[in-house]
Amino acid sequence: MHKKGVIEQKADSVGFSLHNIHFDDTTRSALYADSFFFTVKHYAYLTPDSLYQLAVSMARLDSKSKSLSLKNVSYQPIVKDEEYKRRRTYQHDRYKVGIDQIKATGIDFYALFTRKNFWPRA
Numbered sequence: 001m002h003k004k005g006v007i008e009q010k011a012d013s014v015g016f017s018l019h020n021i022h023f024d025d026t027t028r029s030a031l032y033a034d035s036f037f038f039t040v041k042h043y044a045y046l047t048p049d050s051l052y053q054l055a056v057s058m059a060r061l062d063s064k065s066k067s068l069s070l071k072n073v074s075y076q077p078i079v080k081d082e083e084y085k086r087r088r089t090y091q092h093d094r095y096k097v098g099i100d101q102i103k104a105t106g107i108d109f110y111a112l113f114t115r116k117n118f119w120p121r122a
Contacts, residue, residue: 012042035064070102
């Protein structure tokens with residue numbers, strides 16, 4: 001069960017690689033890289049109501065290929081049916097979702113991190 005204000009997440013390993021790192025000469029405060037690669041293995045997130053878990057066996061971001069890849073994504077209840085019904089008096093439907101692979105390409109990571117926008121401007 002979640003403690004108030006605590007987000008429960010875990011991952012077995014996190015890898016991060018930056019290529020051609022440099023500082024912005026005009027501000028001297030911003031760090032830039034020409035490309036990056038980010039991998040998370042066996043990520044799990046417990047929903048705030050502690051009824052479901054979102055799990056991903058591998059997530060990979062690659063700025064050079066402008067891609068995001070997720071493998072073995074699942075969203076499923078982590079409590080038994082009786083406990084679920086007791087805690088969710090207004091809804092008794094339970095969902096279990098599994099997806100082998102999700103891949104998105106053409107992602108503008110600079111826009112994602114600076115403007116919170118996934119896709120390049122036209």
